[in-house]
Structures are given as C-alpha cells and as structure tokens.
Amino acid sequence: MTLTDASTPAIAGAAKLRHSWRGAKPWVPWVFLAIPLLFALVFKFIPLIEGIRMSFSKVQPLLGDQFTGFDNFARVLTDSRFHEAFLHTVILAVCQTITAVALGLILALLFEGASRKLQIARTVIFLPVVTAIAVIGEVWRLILQPTDSGLLNTILHWVGISTQQMLSDENSALFWVGLVGVWAAAPYNMLILLAGLVGIDRTLYEAAAVDGAGRWRRLYYIALPGLRASLSVILTLAAIRSLRVFAEVFILTGGGPAGSTEVWMTRIYSIGFDANDLGLASAAALLLLLATMILTVLARWLTNRKGAQL
Amino acid sequence: MSSPTARARKLRWNLRLVSATAVSAALIIPLTACSTEATNAAKSDTPIEIWTRSGDTQAKTYQKILAAFTADTGIKVTYKPVADFDTQLVTRATQKNLPDLFINDAGSLGQYVALGYLKQIDRTTIKGNDQLSDANWQENLGTDGKIYGVPFSRQAAVMTIRKDWREKLNLPIPKTWDDVTAMATAFATKDPDGDGKANTYGMVVPGTAQSGYIARWGSPYLWQAGGDIVKQTGGKYTSVFGAPETKRAMEWIRTQFCTPGNVVPGSINLNTTDALGFSDGKAGMYLTGAYQLTVFDKAVGKENVEVVPMPHGPKNNTTFAEGENVYFASTSKNPSGQKALAEYLITEKAQKIGMDSPAAGGPGPFTSVVRLPVNTRVDAGAVYADPRWGIVADAYRNQPHAYPWNINFIPLRQIVADNMNAMMADCNSDIPALIAKTDTALKAEIARQGI
Incomplete structure (x- = not known):
C-alpha cells in the first residue's frame, strides 16, 4: 500500500506537467519522437518499400531498374530449388517448434521454484539464448565432427553406436540442424513459461490436490490453461523464427550436403549475394513476409479459439 | 509573473529541448554529410577510393603499395580491404557510388559489365600497357570486344x-x-x-x-x-x-x-x-x-x-x-585518379612490392597480393627466390584454363x-x-x- 500512497502525488504532478507542456507547445512530443521515427523510417519503412519495389523489377542500380511485373514471383514459385527449400523450412519449422516448446515446458516444470540451486541450473540452461548464434554454430560443428574422434561420436561409441556422418550425411543433416535449433530455442521458451507458471495462483494446485487431482490432472487442468497466454506468445515467436532460420544453417552446413538443408533464407541469400539477382531475392523475401504474417495470424487465432473452448 | 518553481521547471524543460535538438542534429548531420561525399569526389585533392577483396595480412601488402604510390605521386588514397566483397559492392552500387577502383577476381568481369559497374578502358592510353602480355589483355575483353579491366595479378x-x-x-x-x-x-x-x-x-x-x-x-x-x-x-x-x-x-x-x-x-x-x-x-x-x-x-x-x-x-x-584485375568504377568522378593509380599498380615497382617476398626485402608479413606478376619485366622466380613458385609459373604458362570471364x-x-x-x-x-x-x-x- 505504501507504494500507491507515495506514487499518487507524483502521478498527479506528472499529469499537471504534461498538461502544461501540451498547452504551451504542441510540437514538443514530436521533437522527442523525431529520433526514433527517423530511425524507423530509414532502417525499416524505406527498406521495406524499396524491397517491395525491387521485387517487381530486374534490379540493376547503375543501368536503371526494369519493371518486370510478377516475373520474379513466378520464377520463385516455379523454381524447384525454392520448392525444396520451402519443404525443408516447413519441416524444420514444425518439428523444431513442437520439440522446442515441449522441451521448454518440461524444463520450466522441472526448474520452477526459488531455491538457489535451481537459479544456478536455470542460468546454465539459459546460456544458449544469450550466446551469439554464430558461436553456437561453430561449437556444434565441432561437436558434430563426423570423425571417430569427434565429440558426439566418441560419446556414441560408449553406448555401442558406430561413427555417424551427421551433418555430412544428406539423410540426417536436417535432423542435426534442427537439434541445434531446439537446443538454442528451448531455454528461451522455458523462461517465458516459467514466468507464466509463477503467475498461476498456487492455491489452485492445493485446492485441486485436496479434491484428489493427481499430478497429471493438475498439469492438464491448471498449469496448461494458466500458461495459455505464454504458449500463445511462444508459438507465435517460434513459428516466425523458424521460418526465418538462417544463421545456424548457413554456418553448420551452408545448405548442403546435396541441398538437403537448404532453407528459404539461405536460398534468398545465395540468389541475392552470390548470383546478384536482388529482384528475385526481394520477391522471395516478400513471399516469406506474407507467409510469416499469415502464420502469425493463424497461430494467434488458434490459441485464442482453444482458450475460448477451455 | 510565474512562480520560481514554474520558472525552474521551464528552464529544465528548455535544457531538455536544447539537448534533444542537439542529439537529433548530431544524428542527422552525418547522414546528410554522407550524401554530399559523392560531389566532393570531383575535386582533385579528394583521395582515390580503392577496395580489394582481402583479409588483414593481405591488406598490409596493399597498404605498402599504396603508401609507395602516395609517396611517388603525392596523390592520396583511401583504402578499404573487404572480406565479403561482392555483398558490400552491391550495397555501394545501390547507392550509385562505387569505390573509384576495385581489385577483384578476373572472372567477375562479365557480371560487373552486365550490371553496369565498369567503365570501358582504352588500352593504348594506359602508360606501360606494353609491359603486359597481349594474352593478359585479351582476358579483359567483354562480349562486345572492348576492354573492361587492367590485369593486376595472375596465378x-x-x-x-x-x-x-x-x-x-x-x-x-x-x-x-x-x-x-x-x-x-x-x-x-x-x-x-x-x-x-x-x-x-x-x-x-x-x-x-x-x-x-x-x-x-x-x-x-x-x-x-x-x-x-x-x-x-x-x-x-x-x-x-x-x-x-x-x-x-x-x-x-x-x-x-x-x-x-x-x-x-x-x-x-x-x-x-x-x-x-x-x-x-x-x-x-x-x-x-x-x-x-x-x-x-x-x-x-x-x-x-x-x-x-x-x-x-x-x-x-x-x-x-585465375587472377585479379583492377576495375574502373563507372560511377567514379575521378577518372584521372583511376588511371594514375591503375598505371602505378602495373609498374615493376608496385608489382614487386605486391609480391612481398622475403627476397624483395622489407619486413614482411610476406603475403603476396601479386601472385604471378603481370608485368613481363618482373621475373617471378627471381623475386621469390623459391623454386616452388617456378612450378606455379610453369603451370600457369603450360596448361592454364580459366572460366569464361x-x-x-x-x-x-x-x-x-x-x-x-x-x-x-x-x-x-x-x-x-x-x-x-x-x-x-x-x-x-x-x-x-x-x-
């Protein structure tokens, strides 16, 4: 209560001050907004509009761009490499999202609590999230060395599994790329779900326990509905992130072997910067933006609908 | 009459306004400065901007050549080694402001011509052009039969x-x-x-x-x-x-x-x-x-x-x-500077510095940017004093094959x-x-x- 008492006059004062500013100089807020707006304009809106324009052109800055209508989009949609990249991206997005959310939930349930030991464990588990993705890629490339002396292969030998080719095998490379993605994403999900778990009134668990609800029932009827908002956020973020996956693939495999890990973004990169076809790359990027937007709306609609039913 | 508190508040506000304006100005002025850079390049005292596709150690060798150029001619040079060369070059192309000169793969010529990056070069006006082999010049022909680059290094x-x-x-x-x-x-x-x-x-x-x-x-x-x-x-x-x-x-x-x-x-x-x-x-x-x-x-x-x-x-x-060429940017407003530096880069002196061999003197790091010299007066075997480079030179002479450039x-x-x-x-x-x-x-x- 002391908090409210102390803050009331301050709020009133602030309101008064704001009122006097507004009365005196109506352009004042705009001065403060100018810098962020300028940044947003230069680094977000202008590039976005420019990207849309480029996707309808054959881009050649020094010779003058040629308007080509929907040619670039047609080329993206009929290119078999883009089809494969799309398939890999979707497989990766679906598997990675489900696994990372499930693992995040398990971790959150395991590490909920205030004990100091748990805090240390949580910090350790959270480390991948604050590590640069480039570093994660390099470290995992070492772990996944396809030699007898590779780190993971050595461990596999202990349990009697022979040397695996991992990232060098076109049949398993996508799996390993996905695994690295899950390893990096699950702790982030854990953190958001932990925050969600803290928000659930503990008396609900006690009441349910008194009524004879077991562990699984409490999880299903109390924890999961209580985490609806968090899960919605995580699913949306994970879906967007998975579609835009780039750095880990680029570092781990560069899209190989035999194109088996090529995803939408690595394809865009090589079209844009290796083949110098910025128009085609922009068209593909715009399609990705549309897909991301549709998926986001869909994810939110699904979670909201599910929430209404519960 | 305003009360002392109101006046203090107003003063505080004015200070904030001043600092906010100062911050915005500090951010906006460099932005506008960037866009006027291109116009300034027209002046003769503006340094020639040159890019190469190099890492740190190679950059040191390029710096040696460019320092010698400035010492000999008095013309200033702005040098930038770029690792992800083509990515950054695209960025500069979209600004319609390429570096005056750039040194990159000989095989990129066709792509650069198609994108309109390059200026056509008249071989006869390049001082010392006769010290380069005809074969090397031929490797700089575009599909239209015109020359679009000056050979710099071969390997x-x-x-x-x-x-x-x-x-x-x-x-x-x-x-x-x-x-x-x-x-x-x-x-x-x-x-x-x-x-x-x-x-x-x-x-x-x-x-x-x-x-x-x-x-x-x-x-x-x-x-x-x-x-x-x-x-x-x-x-x-x-x-x-x-x-x-x-x-x-x-x-x-x-x-x-x-x-x-x-x-x-x-x-x-x-x-x-x-x-x-x-x-x-x-x-x-x-x-x-x-x-x-x-x-x-x-x-x-x-x-x-x-x-x-x-x-x-x-x-x-x-x-x-393969090899590297010196390319003249089509956007450059400094044609005399482009020519002067390119002419210098193919001289005996510059080529030898570029080979950066222990035998050529100097403290190292001994990272050559001119691998096999294009200047026919420079003898690679003698400069490197290393028989292995003789084998490289033989390989280049006997059975060379390049991609269509x-x-x-x-x-x-x-x-x-x-x-x-x-x-x-x-x-x-x-x-x-x-x-x-x-x-x-x-x-x-x-x-x-x-x-």
Whole structure:
C-alpha cells in the first residue's frame, strides 16, 4: 500500500506537467519522437518499400531498374530449388517448434521454484539464448565432427553406436540442424513459461490436490490453461523464427550436403549475394513476409479459439 | 509573473529541448554529410577510393603499395580491404557510388559489365600497357570486344603435398590420378605423422556448394578428363557438361569422397575458410591457389611443403588459372585518379612490392597480393627466390584454363556446384542422371541470359 500512497502525488504532478507542456507547445512530443521515427523510417519503412519495389523489377542500380511485373514471383514459385527449400523450412519449422516448446515446458516444470540451486541450473540452461548464434554454430560443428574422434561420436561409441556422418550425411543433416535449433530455442521458451507458471495462483494446485487431482490432472487442468497466454506468445515467436532460420544453417552446413538443408533464407541469400539477382531475392523475401504474417495470424487465432473452448 | 518553481521547471524543460535538438542534429548531420561525399569526389585533392577483396595480412601488402604510390605521386588514397566483397559492392552500387577502383577476381568481369559497374578502358592510353602480355589483355575483353579491366595479378591452382609425409612413406611424386588416389589412401592409413593414431587424411577438399566452392576445386579434374562446363562457338555459349568425359571425372572425385580417409571427413560441407586440414597437419594434399603457400609454410614448416607439377588425368594436366584485375568504377568522378593509380599498380615497382617476398626485402608479413606478376619485366622466380613458385609459373604458362570471364558465369558455376555436391554426398548417387540434370539446368540458364 505504501507504494500507491507515495506514487499518487507524483502521478498527479506528472499529469499537471504534461498538461502544461501540451498547452504551451504542441510540437514538443514530436521533437522527442523525431529520433526514433527517423530511425524507423530509414532502417525499416524505406527498406521495406524499396524491397517491395525491387521485387517487381530486374534490379540493376547503375543501368536503371526494369519493371518486370510478377516475373520474379513466378520464377520463385516455379523454381524447384525454392520448392525444396520451402519443404525443408516447413519441416524444420514444425518439428523444431513442437520439440522446442515441449522441451521448454518440461524444463520450466522441472526448474520452477526459488531455491538457489535451481537459479544456478536455470542460468546454465539459459546460456544458449544469450550466446551469439554464430558461436553456437561453430561449437556444434565441432561437436558434430563426423570423425571417430569427434565429440558426439566418441560419446556414441560408449553406448555401442558406430561413427555417424551427421551433418555430412544428406539423410540426417536436417535432423542435426534442427537439434541445434531446439537446443538454442528451448531455454528461451522455458523462461517465458516459467514466468507464466509463477503467475498461476498456487492455491489452485492445493485446492485441486485436496479434491484428489493427481499430478497429471493438475498439469492438464491448471498449469496448461494458466500458461495459455505464454504458449500463445511462444508459438507465435517460434513459428516466425523458424521460418526465418538462417544463421545456424548457413554456418553448420551452408545448405548442403546435396541441398538437403537448404532453407528459404539461405536460398534468398545465395540468389541475392552470390548470383546478384536482388529482384528475385526481394520477391522471395516478400513471399516469406506474407507467409510469416499469415502464420502469425493463424497461430494467434488458434490459441485464442482453444482458450475460448477451455 | 510565474512562480520560481514554474520558472525552474521551464528552464529544465528548455535544457531538455536544447539537448534533444542537439542529439537529433548530431544524428542527422552525418547522414546528410554522407550524401554530399559523392560531389566532393570531383575535386582533385579528394583521395582515390580503392577496395580489394582481402583479409588483414593481405591488406598490409596493399597498404605498402599504396603508401609507395602516395609517396611517388603525392596523390592520396583511401583504402578499404573487404572480406565479403561482392555483398558490400552491391550495397555501394545501390547507392550509385562505387569505390573509384576495385581489385577483384578476373572472372567477375562479365557480371560487373552486365550490371553496369565498369567503365570501358582504352588500352593504348594506359602508360606501360606494353609491359603486359597481349594474352593478359585479351582476358579483359567483354562480349562486345572492348576492354573492361587492367590485369593486376595472375596465378594457378597447384598440387601442394606434405613432403615429410611423402618421404616417410617412400612414395614417389604423384604423376597420374591413380597415384593421387594411392597417396591419399596411404596418408590416411599408414600414419605418416607417426603418432600411432589414425588421425591423418589424404586431401583437403572445400566441398560445399555454397559460393560454388566444390566446382572451383573440381574443375581442373573435369578439364583433365577432357570435359568442360560450357563452350563458346561462333559467339554463342553451349553446355558441354553432358559429354562422356564428365562422368569419368565425377566418378574419380566420388572415389575420393567414398574411400574412407581419402578426403578430410566432413569435407562435403566445408568452404575454404573451414577447410584447414593442411595447415592443421591433418591432411597431406591440397589442390589450391599458390597464394596459400605462405600460410602453409608458417603452419607446418617451409621444408615440409612441396609444390608438384599437376598430375595427369586421362587427357592432360590442365590447371585452374585465375587472377585479379583492377576495375574502373563507372560511377567514379575521378577518372584521372583511376588511371594514375591503375598505371602505378602495373609498374615493376608496385608489382614487386605486391609480391612481398622475403627476397624483395622489407619486413614482411610476406603475403603476396601479386601472385604471378603481370608485368613481363618482373621475373617471378627471381623475386621469390623459391623454386616452388617456378612450378606455379610453369603451370600457369603450360596448361592454364580459366572460366569464361566475359559472361555472368556465376549462376552457371553454382548449378555445377549444387549438382557436384549432390553427386559426392552419396556414394550411390546416380551420376549420369545428375550430369543430365546439370546439363539441362545449364542450358536453361544460358537461354535465360541470352548468351
């Protein structure tokens, strides 16, 4: 209560001050907004509009761009490499999202609590999230060395599994790329779900326990509905992130072997910067933006609908 | 009359307003300054801006050349070494403000011309043009028969071998493909480093399709089998990848990938930055650009690194010849500066500094940016005082093969790289089917480009 008492006059004062500013100089807020707006304009809106324009052109800055209508989009949609990249991206997005959310939930349930030991464990588990993705890629490339002396292969030998080719095998490379993605994403999900778990009134668990609800029932009827908002956020973020996956693939495999890990973004990169076809790359990027937007709306609609039913 | 508190508040507010305006101004002024940079370049006292595709150590050698230029002519130079060169060049192109001069692969000429990056060059107006061979000038012709670059450095890919390993296992210098295969297997299985562990491999292969690496590495073998990617007849390009010679080369390369230890494990995903096996002392052979010799010498000892004449394939022992050109940006407002610096870069003096050999004096780091000099008055063997460079020069003279430089070859190289990577990724891959697929894709791209 002391908090409210102390803050009331301050709020009133602030309101008064704001009122006097507004009365005196109506352009004042705009001065403060100018810098962020300028940044947003230069680094977000202008590039976005420019990207849309480029996707309808054959881009050649020094010779003058040629308007080509929907040619670039047609080329993206009929290119078999883009089809494969799309398939890999979707497989990766679906598997990675489900696994990372499930693992995040398990971790959150395991590490909920205030004990100091748990805090240390949580910090350790959270480390991948604050590590640069480039570093994660390099470290995992070492772990996944396809030699007898590779780190993971050595461990596999202990349990009697022979040397695996991992990232060098076109049949398993996508799996390993996905695994690295899950390893990096699950702790982030854990953190958001932990925050969600803290928000659930503990008396609900006690009441349910008194009524004879077991562990699984409490999880299903109390924890999961209580985490609806968090899960919605995580699913949306994970879906967007998975579609835009780039750095880990680029570092781990560069899209190989035999194109088996090529995803939408690595394809865009090589079209844009290796083949110098910025128009085609922009068209593909715009399609990705549309897909991301549709998926986001869909994810939110699904979670909201599910929430209404519960 | 306002009260003292109101006045204090107003003063505080004014201070805030002043600081906010100052911050916005500080942010906006440099932005506008950027856009006026181009106009200033027209003035003669503005430095010439030059970019090269180099890492830190190579940049030091370029700095030496440019310092000598400024000392000799009084013209100032702004130099920027760029690692991800083409990415950054695209960015500058979209600003319609390319660096005045840039030095990059000779093979990029066609693409740059197609994108409108380059200014045409009149060979006769370039001072010292007669000190460069006609053949080198010919390599700078665009499809329109005009010259678009000044040759700066040339080199050939060579077979580098761990001499101490080869001698320890009593192996002869490889002369044929079969010798190469046998040596790779021996390096992998006979413990050439003598540490009692099976931790050595035959050869280093940058095998990723990314940026076309596997195609660059594998092309000499394709040529040695008598095959090729495209052929020019009557001014038109056609794909010749479907010829039977291709199959032979691809099968030989796959034998290396599929014989355990012949290539460094994981090679299928490696680019040149990650393909460190040779300098790590893990692999004994590397078909690569001779400029890497200094790196290898430092890593495993100069006495242990030998360069051998390219082993013969079924047809010949062709090697990959490449080089760098000086390109004149079409956007430059400093044509006299462009010409002055380019003329200097091909002089005997600049070429020798660029070779940066211990014999040429100077404190090092001994990283050459002029690998084989284009200036015919400079004798590579004498400057380097290293017989290995004699073999490089021979390889460049005898059986050189370059990619077509006057067309946009990069998409074609990428098609080959993607499919080669697929052939090598699986030991049961259907090579004839993948060759046919490559051939079809190459034909489609050639038709699309209208070349």
